[in-house]
Amino acid sequence: MGSFVLKRLGFAVITLFCVLTIVFFIVRILPGDPALVILGDQASQAAIESLRTRLGLDQPLYIQYVEFMAGVFTGDWGQSMVSGRPVIAEILNVLPATIELTVAALILGAAVGIPLGVWSAIRRNSVPDYAIRLASLLGLSFPAFVSAILLLLAFAITLRWFPVMSTGRGETFGARLNDLALPAINLGLIMAAYITRVSRSAMLEVLGQDYVRTAKAKGLAFGTIIWRHCLRNTMIPVVTVVGLYLGILIGNSVLTEIVFNRPGLGRLIVGALNQRDYTMLQGMMVIYTLIVVVVNLLTDLTYGLIDPRIKYK
Amino acid sequence: MSAANSTPSANASRNYFRTTVAAAGAGLLKAFNTNKTSWIGLGLFVFVCLLALLAPVIAPHDPLDQDVFNRLKGPSADYLFGTDSFGRDILSRIMWGARISLTIGIVAISIAMVIGTTIGLVAGYFGGKVDIIVMQANDVLLAFPSLILGLIVVAMLGPSVENLIIAIALTAIPPFARIARAPTIAIKEREFIEAGRALGYSDLRLMFGHVLPNILPEVLVMGSLWLATAIRVEASLAFIGLGVSPPTPTWGGMIREGFENILDSFYLVLFPSIAILIVVFALNLLGDGLRDAIDPRLKGEQ
Numbered sequence: 001m002g003s004f005v006l007k008r009l010g011f012a013v014i015t016l017f018c019v020l021t022i023v024f025f026i027v028r029i030l031p032g033d034p035a036l037v038i039l040g041d042q043a044s045q046a047a048i049e050s051l052r053t054r055l056g057l058d059q060p061l062y063i064q065y066v067e068f069m070a071g072v073f074t075g076d077w078g079q080s081m082v083s084g085r086p087v088i089a090e091i092l093n094v095l096p097a098t099i100e101l102t103v104a105a106l107i108l109g110a111a112v113g114i115p116l117g118v119w120s121a122i123r124r125n126s127v128p129d130y131a132i133r134l135a136s137l138l139g140l141s142f143p144a145f146v147s148a149i150l151l152l153l154a155f156a157i158t159l160r161w162f163p164v165m166s167t168g169r170g171e172t173f174g175a176r177l178n179d180l181a182l183p184a185i186n187l188g189l190i191m192a193a194y195i196t197r198v199s200r201s202a203m204l205e206v207l208g209q210d211y212v213r214t215a216k217a218k219g220l221a222f223g224t225i226i227w228r229h230c231l232r233n234t235m236i237p238v239v240t241v242v243g244l245y246l247g248i249l250i251g252n253s254v255l256t257e258i259v260f261n262r263p264g265l266g267r268l269i270v271g272a273l274n275q276r277d278y279t280m281l282q283g284m285m286v287i288y289t290l291i292v293v294v295v296n297l298l299t300d301l302t303y304g305l306i307d308p309r310i311k312y313k
Numbered sequence: 314m315s316a317a318n319s320t321p322s323a324n325a326s327r328n329y330f331r332t333t334v335a336a337a338g339a340g341l342l343k344a345f346n347t348n349k350t351s352w353i354g355l356g357l358f359v360f361v362c363l364l365a366l367l368a369p370v371i372a373p374h375d376p377l378d379q380d381v382f383n384r385l386k387g388p389s390a391d392y393l394f395g396t397d398s399f400g401r402d403i404l405s406r407i408m409w410g411a412r413i414s415l416t417i418g419i420v421a422i423s424i425a426m427v428i429g430t431t432i433g434l435v436a437g438y439f440g441g442k443v444d445i446i447v448m449q450a451n452d453v454l455l456a457f458p459s460l461i462l463g464l465i466v467v468a469m470l471g472p473s474v475e476n477l478i479i480a481i482a483l484t485a486i487p488p489f490a491r492i493a494r495a496p497t498i499a500i501k502e503r504e505f506i507e508a509g510r511a512l513g514y515s516d517l518r519l520m521f522g523h524v525l526p527n528i529l530p531e532v533l534v535m536g537s538l539w540l541a542t543a544i545r546v547e548a549s550l551a552f553i554g555l556g557v558s559p560p561t562p563t564w565g566g567m568i569r570e571g572f573e574n575i576l577d578s579f580y581l582v583l584f585p586s587i588a589i590l591i592v593v594f595a596l597n598l599l600g601d602g603l604r605d606a607i608d609p610r611l612k613g614e615q
Contacts, residue, residue, distance in 0.1 A: 019453050026465070137601060141594040143545045145552045145565075146586045149572065153579055243456075251460030255549055259572075269461070270553055273468045281465065292456045 004304055012297040016289065023285045024068050027278075028061070055279070072286055078279040082272075087283035090268065095287070098264035102253055104184035106242065109191030114238065116192070117199025121207065122226065132196060139193025144252035148186045148259035155182060183260045187252055194245050195238060202237040206230045235306050243299035246292060337529035344530065344606035351606070354599030361592050365411035374402035376409040376562045387580060394584045397567070398574060403581070406562035407588050413563045414592070417474060418543040421481035426536050428482075429489025434528070436490065437497030438520050448494065451487045459484035463546055467555045474557055477550065481543050492535045496528045530607050537600035541593045548589050564589050 035051040052058050055078075056067060071077060077087040120132040156162045162182045206212065207230065215225045242249075257266030265284065272280035345351050364371075373393070380400035388395045394403035432451070436444040466480035500506065501524060509519050550556055551565025559566060564585045571581025 015453055018450070019457070022453070137597050138590075138594055141541065141545075141590060141597050143548050143552075143565075143589060143593070145549060145568070146589060149568065149575070149582050149586065153575065153582075157576065157579075247456060247458040247460075250458040251546075251549070254460060254464075255552070258553065269464065273464065274554070281468075285461070285465065288458060288461055292458070296456060 005301065008297055008300045012293050015296075016293045019289045019293070020069065020072060020286065021065075023282070023289060024065055027282050027285070028064075077283040077286065080272075080280045081277045082275045082280070087280055090280065091265070091283055091287050094263050094265060094268050097262065098253060098257070098266070100180065101183055101187060101256070101262070101264065102249060104180055105187035105191050105249070105253075108184060108188030109195050110238070112188070112192035113195025114199050114234075117196040118203050118226070118231070118234070120196065120200045121203035124204065133200070136193040136196040139190060140197075142190060144186065144190060144255040145259050147190065148183070148256050151182050151186050152259060179262070183256050183262055186260075187249070187256050190252055191245070191249060194241055194248075198237050198241045199234055202234040203230060206233045209233075232306065236303060239299050239302050239306065243296050246295050250288065250291070336526035337533060340530035340607065341533060341603065344534075344603045347606035348602035351599050351602030354595045354597070354602065357591060357595035358599060361411060361588075361595065362415060364408050365415050368405075368408040368412060372402075372405035372408045374405040376401060376406045377560050378402070387578070395578070395580045397570060397581055403567070403584055406567060407564065407585055410562040410564045410567060410585065411588065411592075413474070413557055413561065414544050414547055414589075417477050417481065417547050418540050421478045422485055422536055422540045422543050424478070424482040425485035425539070426489050426532060429486040430493040430525075430528075430532050432486070433490040433493025434497050434520050434524060437494035438501055438516065438524065440498070444494075447490070451490050455487040455491065459542075460546060460549055463550055464553065464555060467550060472550075472555050472558055477547060477557065480550075481546055484546070485539050485543060488539060489532065489535060493528055493532055496531060497524055500524050500527050530603075534600050534603040534607060537596050537603070541596035541600065544589070544596070545593055 035048045035055065035057060039047055039051060049058075056064055059067070075088055077091075079085065080087055080090055083090065116132050116136075120129045123129050162178060212225060212229060215229055253264070254266030254269065256262070257264040258270060261267075265287070269281070269284045271277070272284060345355075373391075378401060380396065383392065383396050383400045384398055386392055386396045386400075392402050392404070394407065396402055397406070432447060436447040462484050463480040466483060467476055470476040470479065501519075506519055506523060509523055514522075547556070548563070548565035548568075551563045552569050554569065556563045556566045556569075559570075567585040568582045571578070571585070574581055
C-alpha cells in the first residue's frame with residue numbers, strides 16, 4: 001500500500017507542476033498588457049509603469065516564473081487588485097461555502113444515482129429502465145443555470161418553501177440547511193443523472209461476469225448476489241465519474257452560485273472577471289488546479305481501497 | 314472512377330477521401346438503424362437547424378425591433394412567446410439566437426474535431442515517447458474545468474463570435490485526442506496496415522487513408538455529444554455575461570436579461586430555457602444512441 005500511495009503522490013506533484021506552468025503561461029501569453037487592461041486606455045505612462053513594477057511584470061520571464069512558483073507554495077498569492085487583501089485570504093474565506101455545496105451535491109447525487117442505476121440495470125429493457133435512461137439523459141442536458149432558475153421559480157418564488165437568496169452564512173444548522181437545500185438539489189440532481197448512467201452500465205457489465213453466473217447456479221438469493229457480489233465491483237466506475245466529471249461539477253457549481261446568489265468561488269471568479277482583478281484570476285486558476293489534482297489523487301487512492309488488486313499493479 | 318487529366322497522387326488522395334467518407338457513412342447508417350431513438354434526436358436537431366436557417370424568412374418580427382408600447386407583454390397571438398423589457402419579440406429572438414448558438418457550436422467542434430483527432434491519430438500511430446508526453450498533457454487539460462478555461466479565455470480576448478469559437482474549441486480538443494488515440498493503437502497492429510506498409514505506403518497515407526476511416530464513426534458520434542456540450546457552454550458563458558455582446562440575441566443572454574424580471578415575467582427565461590434544453594437533449598439523444606450502437610462491448614446484446 002505504501003508504495004502505491006507514494007507513486008500516486010509523486011504523479012500528483014508532477015501534474016501540479018505541469019498545470020501551474022500552463023496557468024503561468026496562459027495568463028502571460030494572452031494578448032494585452034495586464035497593467036493596461038486594469039488601468040484602461042486613459043492611464044498615464046507613469047501609472048502603467050508603476051503598476052507593472054508592482055505586479056512584477058518588469059522582471060524577466062524566468063524570474064517571474066520562479067517567483068510565481070515560490071509564491072504558490074509559500075501561500076503568497078499576491079494582493080487583490082480591487083480590495084487590496086491577500087488573494088489567498090479572499091479565496092479561503094469563500095472556499096468552505098463551495099466545498100459544502102459540492103459535497104452535499106455529491107452525496108445527494110450518489111444517494112439518488114446509484115440505486116436508480118442499479119435498478120435500471122437489473123430491470124434491463126423494461127419500462128422503468130427506459131424511463132430512467134430517458135430521465136437521466138434529460139438531466140444531463142440541463143445547463144446548470146437553467147435548472148437552477150427553474151427550481152428557483154418553482155420552489156422559492158411560487159411555493160415559497162425556500163429563500164430566494166442563499167446567504168450560505170446561516171447562524172443555526174437549520175438555517176444553513178435551508179440555504180443549502182435548493183442549490184444542493186440543483187447540483188445534486190445533475191450529478192445524479194451522470195451517476196445513474198455510469199452505475200447502470202457498470203452494473204450491466206458486472207451482471208455478465210462468470211462469477212455472477214456461478215453465484216446464480218449455486219442458488220444464492222438474487223438480493224445477496226447484487227449486494228455482496230456486484231455492488232462493490234460497480235463502485236470503481238462510479239468513483240471514476242467523480243474524478244472525470246469534476247470539471248463539469250465545478251462549472252455547474254459556479255453557475256449555481258450565481259443564480260442563487262450564494263457566496264463561493266463562483267461569485268468570486270465572476271467578480272474578478274468583471275473588475276479585471278488580474279491577480280485574483282491567477283489565484284483562482286491556482287486554486288482550481290489544486291482542487292483538480294487533489295480530487296484526482298483522492299479518487300486514485302479510493303480505487304485502491306475498493307479494489308485491492310489495483311494496489312499491486 | 315478516375316478523371317483522366319488529374320495526377321495519380323491527387324487522384325489517389327481523392328479516392329482515400331471518398332472511401333473514408335463512404336466507410337464512415339455506412340458505419341453511421343448501421344448504427345442509426347440499430348438504435349431508433351437516434352432518429353428522434355436527429356429529427357429534432359434538423360428541425361431546430363431549419364428554424365435557425367429560415368429565421369430571416371419565417372420569424373414574425375425583427376429580433377432587434379424595440380416597441381415601447383409592448384414592453385413585457387405575456388404570450389399573445391401577435392407575440393406568441395411574449396415580449397422582453399425592450400418590447401422585442403421573444404420568439405423571433407429565439408429563432409435568431411439559434412443561429413448564434415449553432416454557428417459557434419458547429420464551427421468550434423469542427424475545429425476541435427480536426428485538431429484533436431489528428432493529435433490522437435499521430436500519438437497513437439507513432440506511440441513511444443511522443444505518445445506519452447502528448448497524452449499526459451492532454452489528460453491534464455481534460456481534467457481542467459472547461460467552463461473556467463472558457464471564462465478566462467473569453468474574458469481576456471473579449472466576447473465576440475470568433476473568440477467564443479476559439480475558447481470552446483480549445484476546451485474540446487482533449488476529448489477528441491483521447492477518443493481517436495485508443496482505437497488507432499489497436500488498428501495499427503492489424504494485417505491491412507501491415508500490408509499497406511509492405512506495399513510501401515507512407516505513414517501519412519496509412520494514417521489518414523486507412524486508420525482514419527475506421528475510427529471516424531466514433532469521432533463523429535463524439536462530435537454530436539460535444540456539440541451538445543459546446544452549446545451548453547456557450548449559453549452558460551452568455552448567462553455569466555461573456556456571450557456575444559447585446560443587442561445580438563443569444564439564448565444565454567436572453568435568460569440573463571429575463572432573470573432580472575423573473576418575479577413578474579417568468580416567460581422571459583422559460584422559452585429560451587426550453588430552446589436550449591431541446592437542442593442539447595436532441596444532440597444527446599442522437600449521440601448517445603449512436604454510441605451504444607457502435608460500442609463494440611455492447612455489440613450483439615440487442
